[in-house]
Amino acid sequence: MGIVMPLRAAALLGAVMGMRRCGYPWPLRRSAVEELHTRYLPEDADPGAGDDALTRELESLAEAWEWLTAPRARMPRLFLTADTVTGMDPEPPRGYTDQVPDAEFQMLLGCSSREEALHIARTQLADGALRQAESAYRRVRRLRGRARRDERRAGFAPQRERLQDRARQRARTLGPEAPETLAAREELAALLWEHRRESAVPEYRAVWQGRLRTLGPDHPDTLAARQSLALTLRALARPEEAGAEIGEVLRDRRRVQGADHPDTLKAWELACRVDEDLMRRGARDRGTGPGTMPDREPDRLPDLESGLLSLVVASCRVLGPDHPDTLARRWDLGRMPRWRGAEAESAFELAPVVETAERVLGAGHRQVRRYHREWTAGLRDVAARHPEHRAAVADLVQALVRRLDGALGEDHPHTLAMRTELLRALRWDPARQEAGLTGAMESHRRALEAADPPGVTPDAGPEAAPDTDEAETMVRRLEAYRAAASETVRALTEAGRLPGREPGDQERLDLLFVAAWTLSDMGIHDEAVLGLRAIVRGYLLRHGERDPDTWRVWQALVVTLVRAGGRENLEGAAAELGDLVSAQTRALGADHSETLRVRSRMAATWASLGLLEEAEAEYREVLAALRRVAGPEAQETLDVEQHLAEVIGFIEEEAEREETQP
Known part of the structure; x- marks a missing residue:
């Protein structure tokens, strides 16, 4: 026993x-x-x-x-x-x-602790488990960030207490509305803005009201405190209150400092942003969006456009057309036509803003990358809805890709993303799309090779100090690897000619397989399935259903569908396995070991779907064939016997439950 x-x-x-x-x-x-x-x-x-x-x-x-x-x-x-x-x-x-x-x-x-998570990350990376390695590296980074955040929070409380004590002490000795007391409260409000934004509102309001009584309504410090209050209210998604405050600030700044003062322009910009927030809220309340004017406050869009235009003209006159603040205001103005359905007008007006921002801030600047993404999305809508503008849209995106190639490099993730947008823009022109795809392939291949994370030998034990730089580097590298693979799949599946029989198609299929399988390993199953389905179609067209390489990529698709989980994906895997079994039966025969192995996998998939009777019948046929071909003592025969016994056990348990139910 x-x-x-x-x-x-x-x-x-x-x-x-x-x-x-x-x-x-x-x-x-x-x-x-x-x-x-x-x-x-x-x-x-x-x-x-x-x-x-x-x-x-x-x-x-x-x-x-x-x-x-x-x-x-x-x-x-x-x-x-x-x-x-x-x-x-x-x-x-x-x-x-x-x-x-x-x-x-x-x-x-x-x-896991930070030291343990680092060891786990290195172990999983050495084993090729990229998704789990990335999760572990992220935990290392997260635990380090949590420690720093705890340090900041631990420092916030005494710093807040110190500023509160200073403000109280000055209020006792100098008076509650003395300039020094109000300055201390303003410093406290700035600290609260970073950590407790809701608590900053009463402090900024107290500072503004105190300066209003002591310095008067027109003093710059009074106006600055009230503008900070409006900015805080907008950040807290309270645009009605923010609009009331910033409207008064803008009126007073224009009267006191003049319409062209930089502080006036800042207040004017904030007022326009609050107006846009109110317009968006009206559109959201009505379930509408860009291209449909909300019935609520119907005059807000023309007034907002007029105000932004005047602001841009003043900003160009005061700061110059290339100043970052002017560019941000020009961008806001260029987005407005989309609210009345003029996508083409908006997209073409934004083109010079994008080029100027690249020149002034740099193509890799975070704000410029945001401009690129929003602009190309707008151009995509223009190409889809306005056939007469498709050639112009393609020319604009192609020029953007050329600029990014020179500024960031051909294999930069942002450049790859814009190359994908170019292929989308060129879908209406197959000849130019073919040229664009040929030019993009080498960039995608280099990006995958550059981002491919190396294997790491795990350290000797937890006594090794955690290397936060290593965690940060590896997370970034794995993110770049995933981004490069994702963009490669998107780019190559955008091509209408894939799959095909042309000489260059095999190279594209190989590159697409590397990218799709990488995404499968990293747990990005939807995109991986999209790419692998395209590969299977390509191999069937190019090599036929009898080629072993076709069976290899077919099984990779099945593995990815099973990894993705869910009934729909499992049903898709069972359907693919059924087609694969039919192809292998025609090519190899029903009793070939490869055919039987795939049939066994199909039976397992049926069992996962709860189709136990179908799984039992398939396992019995496979077992009988294996006993004839491989012998009753072969390992594969014994494995199928065990799987069959498990399925029979599940069927018996299910029958017992049905009998015991009233």
């Missing part, structure tokens, strides 16, 4: 083995093992229901550790200290070195 392991001891052992599979180094933290072991306890384990035949009583934690640390023949033995769990004798069986499922991995990773 075998040894029966107590429930809590089994759960502790499961946690230990799971942590080792995840990549935790020896020794394990005892506290982490004890925290995780509750996830491995059976749901029916209840220490208060020992009389129930289906329930076994839970032993105490001390008893479980005592059981696991006692020597027993053919049983794992752990070595325990006050803080750690060390060694396992014998080592876990080979099956425990397989890659841990992602859900369990995330659960186990969630209990």
Whole structure:
């Protein structure tokens, strides 16, 4: 009779083995093992229901550790200290070195320290588990960021207390409305803006009202405090209140400082942004959007356009047309025609703003990249709705790609994204799209090679200091790898000629497979399936259904659909396997080992979908064929026998449940 392991001891052992599979180094933290072991306890384990035949009583934690640390023949033995769990004798069986499922991995990773997460990241990266490596590196970065945030928060409280004490002390000695007291409260409001924005509102309001009484309504400091109050209210999504405040500020600044003063222009810009917030709120309340004027406040758009135009003219006169503030205002003005359905007018008006922003701020500037994304999305709408502008749209995007090639490089992620936009813009011109696709391929290949993360040898143990720079570098590199793969799939699937029989198509199919399989490894299943379906079509057209390479990419598609999970994807995998089995049967015969292996996988997919009778019938046919071809003692025959037994067991359990139901 075998040894029966107590429930809590089994759960502790499961946690230990799971942590080792995840990549935790020896020794394990005892506290982490004890925290995780509750996830491995059976749901029916209840220490208060020992009389129930289906329930076994839970032993105490001390008893479980005592059981696991006692020597027993053919049983794992752990070595325990006050803080750690060390060694396992014998080592876990080979099956425990397989890659841990992602859900369990995330659960186990969630209990890791920064040092442990770094070791896990290196281990998973060395094993080629890119998604799990990225998750672990992100945890390293997140834990470091949390530590810094805790440090900032720990510093915020005493800093706030210091500023509050200073303001109270000055109020006692100098008076509550003395300039020094109000300056201290303004400094406190600025601190609260960073950490407790809602709390900044009463402070800014008190500063403004105090200066209003002591300095008068026209003093620049009074106006600045009220403008800060309006800015805070807008940031808190309270545009009606913000509009009331900034309207008065703008009127007073124009009267006191003049219409062309830089501070007046800042207040004017804030007033326009608040007006746009109110217009957007009206559109959102009515369920409308750009291109449809909201009935609520119908005069707001013409007034907003007129105000922005005047602001841009003044900004060009005062600051110059190339000043970053002027460019931001020109951008806001250029977006307005889209609200009345004039997409083409808006897109073409924004073109010189984009080029000037690239020259002034640089093509890699965050604001410029945002301009690029919004602008090309608008150009895409223009090309789709206005055929007469398609050639002009393609020329604009092509010129943008040439500028980015020179400024950022051909393999920069932002350049690749704009290359994809170019292929979308050229879809109406197949000849130019073909040339654009040929030019893009080498850039995508170089980007994938440059971003491909190297394997890392895991460190010797948790005593190694966590390298936050390594975590930051690897997260960025994995992000670049995923972005390059994603853009490659988008770009190559945009080509209307893929798949095809042209000489260059095989090279494109190979590059697309590398990118799609990379996305599959990184857990981006939807895009991976999109690319792999295109590859399967290409191979079927180019090589036919009898080619082994066609079967290889077909099975890669099936694996990705299974990884994606969900009934729809599993049904898609079963359909693809059915087509693959038919093709291999015609090419190899029904009893060929490759055909039988795919049929076994199809039966497993049916079982996952709950089609147990279909799975049983398929397993029986495969088993009979394997006994004839490979012999009853072959490993593949024994594996299918085991799978068949499991399916039969599920069917019997289901029948028993149906019989016991009233």
